[in-house]
Amino acid sequence: MKKSKKEITPDFFSNQKKGVDIKGKLVVGITQVAVLLIIAILFVILGIIVYEGRERFSWEFISSFPTDGMTKGGIFPALIGTFILVVVMSIAAVPFGTITAIYLTEYAKENSKIAAAVRFSVRTLAVVPSIIFGLFGLGFFIQFLGAGIDKTFNGGELHWGQPNILWASLTMSLLTLPVIIVSVEEALKTIPRELREASLALGATKWQTIKNVVLPGSVSGIMTGTILAVSRGAGEVAPILFTGAAYYLATLPESLSDQFMNLGYHIYIMSTQSSDVEKTMPIQFATTLVLLILTLSLNLVAVIIRSRIRRKAK
Amino acid sequence: MNPILQEKNNFTKESLKKQFRLSEFLAEKIISSVAFLSITIIVLIFFFVFKESLPIFNFGKADAVKTEINADSKPETYGETFTEELKPETYGSEPITQEELKPETYGEVTAEPAVTSTEDATELGHENNEGADKTWSTFFTTEWVPVSEHPRFGLLGLLIGTLKVTLIAMGIAGPLAVLAALYTSCFASKRVKETIKPIIEMLAAFPSVVIGFFALMVLATFFQDLFGYDSRLNAFIGGVAMALAAIPIIYTISEDALSAVPKTFSEASLALGASKWQTAFFVILPAATPGIFAALLLGVGRVFGETMIALMATGNAALLSSNPFESVRTFAATIGAEMAETVFGETHYSVLFFIGSLLFIFSFALNAIAEFYVKGKLIKKFQGK
Numbered sequence: 001m002k003k004s005k006k007e008i009t010p011d012f013f014s015n016q017k018k019g020v021d022i023k024g025k026l027v028v029g030i031t032q033v034a035v036l037l038i039i040a041i042l043f044v045i046l047g048i049i050v051y052e053g054r055e056r057f058s059w060e061f062i063s064s065f066p067t068d069g070m071t072k073g074g075i076f077p078a079l080i081g082t083f084i085l086v087v088v089m090s091i092a093a094v095p096f097g098t099i100t101a102i103y104l105t106e107y108a109k110e111n112s113k114i115a116a117a118v119r120f121s122v123r124t125l126a127v128v129p130s131i132i133f134g135l136f137g138l139g140f141f142i143q144f145l146g147a148g149i150d151k152t153f154n155g156g157e158l159h160w161g162q163p164n165i166l167w168a169s170l171t172m173s174l175l176t177l178p179v180i181i182v183s184v185e186e187a188l189k190t191i192p193r194e195l196r197e198a199s200l201a202l203g204a205t206k207w208q209t210i211k212n213v214v215l216p217g218s219v220s221g222i223m224t225g226t227i228l229a230v231s232r233g234a235g236e237v238a239p240i241l242f243t244g245a246a247y248y249l250a251t252l253p254e255s256l257s258d259q260f261m262n263l264g265y266h267i268y269i270m271s272t273q274s275s276d277v278e279k280t281m282p283i284q285f286a287t288t289l290v291l292l293i294l295t296l297s298l299n300l301v302a303v304i305i306r307s308r309i310r311r312k313a314k
Numbered sequence: 315m316n317p318i319l320q321e322k323n324n325f326t327k328e329s330l331k332k333q334f335r336l337s338e339f340l341a342e343k344i345i346s347s348v349a350f351l352s353i354t355i356i357v358l359i360f361f362f363v364f365k366e367s368l369p370i371f372n373f374g375k376a377d378a379v380k381t382e383i384n385a386d387s388k389p390e391t392y393g394e395t396f397t398e399e400l401k402p403e404t405y406g407s408e409p410i411t412q413e414e415l416k417p418e419t420y421g422e423v424t425a426e427p428a429v430t431s432t433e434d435a436t437e438l439g440h441e442n443n444e445g446a447d448k449t450w451s452t453f454f455t456t457e458w459v460p461v462s463e464h465p466r467f468g469l470l471g472l473l474i475g476t477l478k479v480t481l482i483a484m485g486i487a488g489p490l491a492v493l494a495a496l497y498t499s500c501f502a503s504k505r506v507k508e509t510i511k512p513i514i515e516m517l518a519a520f521p522s523v524v525i526g527f528f529a530l531m532v533l534a535t536f537f538q539d540l541f542g543y544d545s546r547l548n549a550f551i552g553g554v555a556m557a558l559a560a561i562p563i564i565y566t567i568s569e570d571a572l573s574a575v576p577k578t579f580s581e582a583s584l585a586l587g588a589s590k591w592q593t594a595f596f597v598i599l600p601a602a603t604p605g606i607f608a609a610l611l612l613g614v615g616r617v618f619g620e621t622m623i624a625l626m627a628t629g630n631a632a633l634l635s636s637n638p639f640e641s642v643r644t645f646a647a648t649i650g651a652e653m654a655e656t657v658f659g660e661t662h663y664s665v666l667f668f669i670g671s672l673l674f675i676f677s678f679a680l681n682a683i684a685e686f687y688v689k690g691k692l693i694k695k696f697q698g699k
Contacts, residue, residue, distance in 0.1 A: 021589070023591075024589050024590070024591040024592075027591045027595065028497070028501050028590075028591050030493060031493045031494065031496050031497035031500075031501060032497055032501070033493075034489070034490050034491075034493035034494040034497065035493075035494040035497050035498065035502075035510055035514070037490065038490060038491075038494055038514055038517070038561060038565075039510070039513055039514065041558065042513065042514070042516065042517050045520070045524075045525075045528050045558075048528070048532055049524070049528065096348055096351060099344075099345050099348040099349065100348060100349045100351065100352060102345055103345045103346055103348070103349035104349065106345075107342060107345055107346060107349075108349075114346075114350075117353055118349050118350065118352055118353060120682075120685065121352040121353045121355070121356045122352050123681060123685065124356055124677075124678055124681050124682075125352060125355065125356065127612060127615050127616070127677055127680070127681045128359065128619070128674060128677050128678070129615075129616075129618070129619020129620070129621065129646060129673055129674075129677055130522075130619070130621060131619060131621040131646045131649050131650055131670070131673070132359065132363060132619065132670055132673055132674045132677075133359075134649075134650075134653075135363050135366070135649065135653070135666075135667060135670040136358070136359045136362055136363055138366075138653070139362040139363060139365065139366045139667065140358060140359075140362040143366070143658065144362065174355055177352065177355075178352075181352075205335060205337075205338050206338060206341075206342075207337060207338050207341040207342070210341075231519060234521075235519075235520075235521025235522070235523065235524070236521065236522075237521070237522070237523045237621075237622050238522075238621040238622055238646075238650060241621075241650055241653065241654065242653045242654045264521055264523040264524075264622075265523075267523050267524070267527050268523055268526070268527075268622065268625070268626065271527055271530055271531065271626065272530070272625070272626055281531070284527065284531070285531075288524055288527050288528075291521060291523075291524060292520070292521075292524055295519050295520070295521055295524075296516065296519055296520075298519075299516065299519035303512055
């Protein structure tokens with residue numbers, strides 16, 4: 001028995017590997033090709049956009065207004081519009097997202113049905129098509145809230161009941177809420193139980209523990225969530241199609257009730273509805289490059305912070 | 315030991331009872347009520363998206379008056395704010411379920427068990443051919459001509475277009491992403507895995523407008539040169555582009571599912587003499603099927619509702635053909651393209667919202683299936699049935 005085992009082990013396996021492995025190698029090879037193909041596509045997209053966009057990409061392009069019916073000039077207002085959008089969006093979404101995450105990790109009981117419902121809605125929010133948020137923004141924020149405000153305070157004069165940057169930002173904040181919740185929750189979970197217990201044992205109440213022990217430890221998680229949300233919000237176009245984005249504006253938005261230009265919307269409009277698509281091609285590629293740099297670098301930062309959190313947790 | 319413990323226990327209980335801290339109480343209440351916001355948002359989305367589509371459920375003007383009464387008798391479901399939004403003729407105030415539709419017997423509808431399917435409603439719509447019932451009768455046709463003297467809202471053409479694009483996109487993204495996930499979790503060394511995963515997930519950071527733009531400018535030309543078909547933008551281009559959007563989702567979730575298969579499974583298989591690839595394909599992959607199924611469902615959800623790519627790369631013509639190289643128009647793209655041009659309260663506006671509610675219900679259902687099916691299956695599987 002022992003002898004046969006000794007005989008089989010090394011020979012048997014090495015032989016089998018030599019003989020049968022053609023099929024095995026093929027199968028593994030196919031999966032490898034899938035990986036390489038995806039990565040190749042990714043870099044081809046990146047490469048082409050960088051290559052085509054580089055000639056117009058300059059500081060002047062970023063910092064100047066579009067001129068000559070958007071066939072020349074830069075994308076400054078679109079950049080500023082996107083910036084305001086993500087700032088207002090973050091102001092709305094970050095506190096709510098953080099608090100929801102605190103509820104889920106600190107207050108919700110293990111088998112609570114309510115917590116399960118909250119989790120389910122968060123996940124649903126994450127998969128609802130972005131155009132639905134646009135419809136909701138139009139139906140709820142503009143036609144219901146905005147028109148309601150106009151009716152009660154402005155005597156029916158149309159001011160808030162039309163697309164503007166506030167409604168667009170709030171719509172976007174709903175879309176990015178799950179991103180923040182998930183990141184913060186993950187960060188909260190990495191805080192060791194012992195820290196909480198120590199704080200409670202010293203006589204601190206639950207809220208004091210959360211405020212002074214848990215939250216400071218999860219700042220990086222909140223940051224990751226915010227950055228990811230900003231990256232997502234900067235790139236989404238569907239939710240703002242009819243909640244506030246404008247084709248062309250000669251001035252920057254001055255108040256929250258103004259419309260705004262947006263990088264993604266700019267790309268969409270320029271590439272599909274512009275009178276001379278060929279002529280503005282370099283501008284389109286350069287705009288896409290700017291947007292891509294923005295979202296990818298934000299994501300990279302978030303990934304780096306997140307991997308640090310994970311390493312710390314270990 | 316025992317008495318001390320007891321004493322301590324008593325002490326704690328008493329002190330707990332005495333100390334009611336307002337700040338604690340408030341903090342907990344505020345935090346939990348904010349957390350419920352996400353539930354509220356889901357409900358509100360459903361309510362408002364559906365609400366704007368209600369006018370198309372109105373059959374004839376005479377009925378509109380009766381439905382008003384009906385609405386008044388059910389204030390809880392509405393709130394008065396609802397009536398402010400009323401736009402005169404085409405308005406019908408049906409509660410959220412369309413099952414309650416029953417045109418002829420409207421007055422007593424509350425007394426009757428109201429069971430009428432959508433199809434019945436359409437037939438009834440034919441009978442009193444007036445007002446918004448025309449809209450219904452055109453729903454099951456294939457013509458989408460929303461702006462004309464006699465607007466026709468044939469949803470079938472859009473449905474076929476959406477399905478076509480979804481099929482193409484999933485046909486590409488599904489196998490590619492699952493195979494890539496299999497390689498990452500079963501064959502790749504740890505170091506390789508740690509480089510591959512973030513790179514593929516970086517694809518998720520590409521905004522859909524960028525992918526759409528790339529498809530419009532580069533892919534469309536490339537594939538037209540390659541295959542030499544007529545229409546530059548078509549279902550195939552849209553499908554390829556959407557596959558790019560779906561790959562990171564399917565990949566990430568399937569990779570998680572594959573990695574979650576207990577090590578004992580693969581160890582047992584390897585110990586029985588199976589090779590690595592045999593283990594991967596015949597042990598790990600079947601064990602992770604529920605997770606991969608969920609990943610594919612969520613991928614479908616993403617493709618089905620994807621707007622910007624569809625707008626930019628599919629050509630946006632609602633043609634009826636099985637040829638993948640013809641232009642198509644999807645549900646989401648229709649909303650995106652036409653909403654800005656509609657007038658509030660008009661039939662076209664309501665129909666677009668109706669399409670929106672269909673999309674919402676569909677994605678909601680997909681997510682629910684993915685979630686509950688997977689949880690049930692996986693738990694059963696890994697905890698020894």
